[in-house]
Amino acid sequence: MSEPREDEQLCAAVISRDASAIERASKELQDNHSSPSFSRATITAIDEMNLEALSHLLQYSPLDEDIAQAAAASESTRVVQLILDQGWDVNRPLCGGQVPSMLRSSFAVRNESYLDWMLAMGANPNATSNLNETALSIAIREGTMKVVKKLLELDIMDTSRGDLLHCAIQREESADTAELIDRLILEKNAQVDAYEYDNDIAGQWRYGFPLRTPLHIACEIMNITAAKALLRHGANARQLKKQCNDLVPPTPLELATDKPDLQALLLA
Template sequence: MLSEAQDLLSALDFTTTDHETYSFASSDTPKCDLDVEQLEVAATAGDLEAVKSLTDKIKRSRGAQRATLPSGSALMFAVDCGRKDVVEYLLSEGLTVHTTHVKVATINRDTAVLELLFTHGWDVNTPIEWCVPPALAFAVEDSALVDWFLANGADPNARCLLDTTPLSAAVEFASLPTIQRLLDQGGSVACGQLMHYALRRKSNDRLQIMEYLLQQPSPPPVCKLMYEDEPWWFESQKFFGLGTPLHDAAASGDLDAVRFLMANGSDPSIKDSLGKLAIEKAHKHGHDSVVLFLRSRSDQSTSSPTAEPHL
């Protein structure tokens, strides 16, 4: 069963494999496809001799190009079931390593299979998807697995097209010692939108994590909009209302985080990409305690009246 963290990661396309993708539903399945189904069953069971026999049969049969999926359905099942011998054989037959194989092996904490995937050409720092960073992001809840990835060249700062890194996942899901370990191994608080991800922590130590990040040399900004330094992505996502960490905390009703951010230099007069203030985000979501706090701070400030929202 996936942990809560993995469920949440799935919302960012950190998804596990849907085995139905590799099923053949028609009752009129061609013989070559039946051979593939049998190969999948053998791979799942770890029956190496049957896998070899069926692979040879498929290679010699007509329509073999259709029977063998580009990344190998049988390989997917073998990876998911931890059938190392079958994985090694299918890779030797030329099947291609796919992001899903790496993702599932990481979630399964199967370093033996991961080592085979990396040996057969997968770069440990390749993003899982365009919006999902490399596989280290899936390992952050397991300190031993993090150490294994680091020993095999994983970069805590390796990003996808978005400014999201394994360290982004760590500040949302990992323990403080793991975050410290990643920073000690070259992790940078200057990338990965870390304050935004730290705010998403479900554990009660989110303020401790944010404080730790702000204590680092060149700490992450608290007064910049998300993706503000990534012009292309900012323009493509600004319609979602990209804000500062204070906007995020206000929108979620996290009064403790709002207090913390204000005490550490957040500016409540900054508007998000839709022109909304943090206090307006809190009001929209019905977080009265946050509204009252931000209003009291606004009353104490010397901001011009035009900066104040009409709530």
């Protein structure tokens, strides 16, 4: 049987919400280990919404990405506020750069009041991930239309970043699909045949991969509503993918070879 982890008693005390046990276990961990880790117990306090324990543990635990990510996912302004009060930069990337900032949290792209609060805390909607995605990219792909519209209407929102049109195609097909595509193209100057990740930031990570146009994505996931909207704006059904400096198959039309309804739409 493996030995219990050094922080086992502390995590158990956090779950049981025993303040005196938390204090004792914290002191024992601090005194008995040369490099004690309080990160797991701190994340446990966040998961359990034990704010008293969280405040206590933040005295011991240096902040790290895992703690900040747990705070962002907690859907609690009180938890996030405690983390920010400890000096965490609200715009610092998470998950090794894969997540633009705490603003990208799933709750922020679905809850308008939480988004407002994060913006008031100084969250920058233009902070980017290592694929050049912003909070708006994620909101368009998986958030509510209220949040999408609020971000689109921000004066400081840079809509040239984040492959927004590609994200709109990946959004679950709905009555909003065509309207969102129209708005991105007509109001935000999204290029209908632009390649995904075709920029200096994302290019470092996606170099060598075939890059898709929005219509490629629509055909791959059979988003007929999106395909119709893109074609209405002049999308090229014979556009090849881009790989490094070369153009490579397939085209959207070739992707539709075994999909008669989609093929007919592309040839119309």
